[in-house]
Amino acid sequence: MRKIYGLTLGGLQQKIFNLVLISIILIIAVFIGAAYYQTAKLTKVVGDARNGQQAAIKQVSEETMHKVVDGSLTKVNALQAYIADDMFADVKSDVMTMQTLAAELFDNRDALAPYPVYPPDKANEGSISSQVLCESGVDYRNSEYLKVASHMAATLEAMYKNSGKLSNCYIGLADGTLLCVDEHAANKFDENGNIIPFPVRDRSWYKNAASSGKLYFSGIEEDTYTKKIGVTCAAPVYSNGQLVAVVGADIFLEAMSEYVNASTAEGGFICVVNNDGQIIFAPENNGIFEVETSDEAEDLRSSENKELADFVTAALNEKTGLCVVNAGDRICYMTGTPISSVGWAVISVVDKAVTEMSANQLLDEYDKINLEASGQYEQGKTQSLAFTMLILALVFITALYAAQKVAGRILEPVESMTKNIIHTAETGEYFEMKDLYKTGDEIEVLAEAFNDLSQKTKQYIEHITEITKEKERISTELDLARRIQADMLPNIYPPFPERPELDIYATMTPAKEVGGDFYDFFLIDDDHLGMVMADVSGKGVPAALFMMMSKILINDFAMQGASPAKVLEETNAVICRNNEEEMFVTVWFGVMEISTGKIKAANAGHEYPIIRKANGEFELFKDKHGFVIGGMEGIRYKEYDMQLEKGGTLFLYTDGVPEATDTHDNMFGTERLLKVLDKNKDTDSRELLTKIKLSVDEFVGDGDQFDDLTMLAITLL
Amino acid sequence: MTINKTRENETLTVTIEGRLDTTTAPQLEAELKSSLDDIKKLVFDIKDLEYISSAGLRVLLSAQKVMNKQGNMVVKGANESVMEIFEVTGFVDILNIE
Numbered sequence: 001m002r003k004i005y006g007l008t009l010g011g012l013q014q015k016i017f018n019l020v021l022i023s024i025i026l027i028i029a030v031f032i033g034a035a036y037y038q039t040a041k042l043t044k045v046v047g048d049a050r051n052g053q054q055a056a057i058k059q060v061s062e063e064t065m066h067k068v069v070d071g072s073l074t075k076v077n078a079l080q081a082y083i084a085d086d087m088f089a090d091v092k093s094d095v096m097t098m099q100t101l102a103a104e105l106f107d108n109r110d111a112l113a114p115y116p117v118y119p120p121d122k123a124n125e126g127s128i129s130s131q132v133l134c135e136s137g138v139d140y141r142n143s144e145y146l147k148v149a150s151h152m153a154a155t156l157e158a159m160y161k162n163s164g165k166l167s168n169c170y171i172g173l174a175d176g177t178l179l180c181v182d183e184h185a186a187n188k189f190d191e192n193g194n195i196i197p198f199p200v201r202d203r204s205w206y207k208n209a210a211s212s213g214k215l216y217f218s219g220i221e222e223d224t225y226t227k228k229i230g231v232t233c234a235a236p237v238y239s240n241g242q243l244v245a246v247v248g249a250d251i252f253l254e255a256m257s258e259y260v261n262a263s264t265a266e267g268g269f270i271c272v273v274n275n276d277g278q279i280i281f282a283p284e285n286n287g288i289f290e291v292e293t294s295d296e297a298e299d300l301r302s303s304e305n306k307e308l309a310d311f312v313t314a315a316l317n318e319k320t321g322l323c324v325v326n327a328g329d330r331i332c333y334m335t336g337t338p339i340s341s342v343g344w345a346v347i348s349v350v351d352k353a354v355t356e357m358s359a360n361q362l363l364d365e366y367d368k369i370n371l372e373a374s375g376q377y378e379q380g381k382t383q384s385l386a387f388t389m390l391i392l393a394l395v396f397i398t399a400l401y402a403a404q405k406v407a408g409r410i411l412e413p414v415e416s417m418t419k420n421i422i423h424t425a426e427t428g429e430y431f432e433m434k435d436l437y438k439t440g441d442e443i444e445v446l447a448e449a450f451n452d453l454s455q456k457t458k459q460y461i462e463h464i465t466e467i468t469k470e471k472e473r474i475s476t477e478l479d480l481a482r483r484i485q486a487d488m489l490p491n492i493y494p495p496f497p498e499r500p501e502l503d504i505y506a507t508m509t510p511a512k513e514v515g516g517d518f519y520d521f522f523l524i525d526d527d528h529l530g531m532v533m534a535d536v537s538g539k540g541v542p543a544a545l546f547m548m549m550s551k552i553l554i555n556d557f558a559m560q561g562a563s564p565a566k567v568l569e570e571t572n573a574v575i576c577r578n579n580e581e582e583m584f585v586t587v588w589f590g591v592m593e594i595s596t597g598k599i600k601a602a603n604a605g606h607e608y609p610i611i612r613k614a615n616g617e618f619e620l621f622k623d624k625h626g627f628v629i630g631g632m633e634g635i636r637y638k639e640y641d642m643q644l645e646k647g648g649t650l651f652l653y654t655d656g657v658p659e660a661t662d663t664h665d666n667m668f669g670t671e672r673l674l675k676v677l678d679k680n681k682d683t684d685s686r687e688l689l690t691k692i693k694l695s696v697d698e699f700v701g702d703g704d705q706f707d708d709l710t711m712l713a714i715t716l717l
Numbered sequence: 718m719t720i721n722k723t724r725e726n727e728t729l730t731v732t733i734e735g736r737l738d739t740t741t742a743p744q745l746e747a748e749l750k751s752s753l754d755d756i757k758k759l760v761f762d763i764k765d766l767e768y769i770s771s772a773g774l775r776v777l778l779s780a781q782k783v784m785n786k787q788g789n790m791v792v793k794g795a796n797e798s799v800m801e802i803f804e805v806t807g808f809v810d811i812l813n814i815e
Contacts, residue, residue: 511739537771538771539772582779584774605805605806625807627811631807665767
């Protein structure tokens with residue numbers, strides 16, 4: 001494993017390190033997420049509050065302004081209307097006084113002496129004077145009416161003087177003469193110095209007052225002499241039911257015009273509407289209303305702007321209070337009050353935008369402050385974020401460093417232990433317990449377990465060494481036993497050098513170290529050869545011991561000269577007496593008379609012998625079988641005869657030969673055995689057994705040798 | 718080798734399949750040792766027994782001796798090669814072969 005900056009790559013340290021790393025990253029991610037969420041929420045709250053406050057300010061301000069405008073504009077408007085009305089009412093009162101006076105005079109005309117009145121005198125220009133004018137073709141000196149009306153001269157002069165608003169006052173008489181008072185006597189002359197005739201009864205004020213029969217206010221008119229705009233108030237005078245005169249007074253409306261024009265200050269203005277809905281006074285360029293004095297001027301009551309039409313209609317009839325009127329591209333506060341004496345109305349107008357200006361300024365200021373605060377907040381936020389990130393980075397680095405160190409410290413004993421264990425495994429030394437491992441946690445438990453394991457392993461190794469030694473000893477002893485067993489069996493060839501007619505050879509190949517098979521051959525006397533082939537049930541040392549006993553017993557009884565059957569019966573009797581292990585042995589035993597080749601034999605459960613006549617084939621000799629030796633007490637065996645011809649061969653074997661098994665569980669079998677025997681019938685006994693062994697080995701191949709392999713061949717030469 | 722034991726009252730039927738030789742005989746011996754008590758009749762069904770060695774024969778002989786004392790024993794279904802072994806070894810005279 002590679003190390004980088006004290007971190008073992010791919011090791012547990014790195015894994016712990018990774019775990020800590022992931023945890024820290026997750027925590028930081030959650031922290032940053034939460035911080036961003038909070039900040040965004042706060043920013044939104046601040047923004048919302050700002051918008052809300054702005055809306056509130058705007059609303060409150062608008063309401064306040066509405067109230068202020070309503071209070072001031074409506075009051076001022078009413079006052080203006082009152083003043084105007086008052087002005088007209090004064091004139092009206094003057095005219096009515098004149099009317100009454102004139103009527104009185106005419107009713108009492110008989111009692112009146114003439115009072116001297118004269119035509120205009122240029123010398124009186126600039127001072128108040130009463131002047132007589134008449135229609136062309138009328139001589140005032142003949143006028144009866146003037147004699148009466150002349151008594152009003154002083155009154156008219158006084159009235160003119162006191163009023164201050166009148167441009168003149170006069171009484172037009174039904175005979176075409178006129179008595180008037182003013183300060184402009186010079187105006188009454190033409191360029192030639194002649195007095196200009198005055199068509200009294202053709203004047204509109206005369207005609208209108210006469211035809212209506214009551215007090216009458218004219219529209220806006222230009223003064224005949226001064227060309228100034230003004231209004232005429234006239235009233236008819238009757239005496240004895242006859243129209244005798246029309247009294248009248250003119251007032252200039254310059255003052256009103258000036259006042260109206262001057263009203264554009266403060267973002268609003270006033271205007272005056274006459275009884276026909278026409279604007280008669282309005283400041284120039286006010287953007288809404290235009291003064292049009294002609295009869296064709298627009299009647300605002302039937303304006304296309306319904307709001308305006310309704311408002312004007314209302315204003316001519318009553319106080320409107322404060323109305324909001326949409327006048328073209330502007331929204332205006334309007335209030336109107338009728339001037340009842342003339343049937344006109346004064347309208348005050350303020351652009352709504354103007355009333356809101358201060359509120360907008362306030363809002364702008366508030367916005368500025370807010371933006372500044374927001375900017376500071378944003379800046380603070382950024383700084384705070386940067387600071388937080390710095391702290392997080394520090395925490396991150398510190399945590400990683402700590403994680404590496406802690407992981408390193410945790411793993412130091414593990415690493416040391418790993419080395420220690422590898423060393424232990426390589427050298428076989430004891431695991432060395434160190435203080436480093438006494439961590440009080442799993443590591444200590446692990447170390448103790450290793451310590452224990454290492455000691456136990458050492459003990460096991462020692463134990464196994466002992467067992468191996470023991471096994472070696474047993475093996476050696478078994479080897480020795482096998483040698484003893486082999487030594488017990490005749491194994492020196494030729495066994496009977498003095499008997500050249502006997503070609504005997506025998507082999508025993510045990511399946512385990514010591515086998516249960518045995519063969520034997522021995523001379524009982526000069527002419528009798530005993531031959532034994534036997535197979536003990538089972539294998540190993542018990543079988544070998546059992547075999548030893550059997551071999552010795554058979555040999556003993558045979559040497560006593562007993563017949564083969566008798567030998568087997570006696571042997572069985574002895575073995576059965578002490579056979580707790582219930583082992584048994586199959587035995588073929590035969591005694592051959594060497595000189596004749598006659599064999600007497602008995603078979604205790606053993607394989608059939610195989611015999612070959614001289615120049616013949618090998619054949620199974622199916623003899624009579626008795627039961628195995630050791631199986632049951634009191635068994636009787638039958639004896640039979642065989643003839644081994646000169647040149648013939650007797651082959652004895654144990655079941656290990658025909659029952660030798662290949663890897664496919666096929667047995668060698670007697671058929672195959674006979675064929676191999678026949679194939680090698682011309683060889684001597686030793687060669688014959690060698691060939692059979694080779695054939696069996698070849699047949700078995702990689703298969704195990706299950707059973708002992710024991711053979712004996714004897715050829716009589 | 719496979720051994721199957723079926724008990725019906727006092728009759729125990731032991732079915733043996735495969736090879737009964739030095740390596741497998743101790744197993745059969747152990748099986749029998751633990752189950753022959755109270756058995757009046759022991760039946761060996763060996764129709765699927767392929768081979769029997771002397772060690773196997775010894776187990777059969779031991780069983781026969783036990784059964785001689787407490788009842789009887791029958792061996793049935795032996796195939797040709799097994800039968801031949803019984804004949805060669807003289808077991809045909811000792812065992813009750815059906």
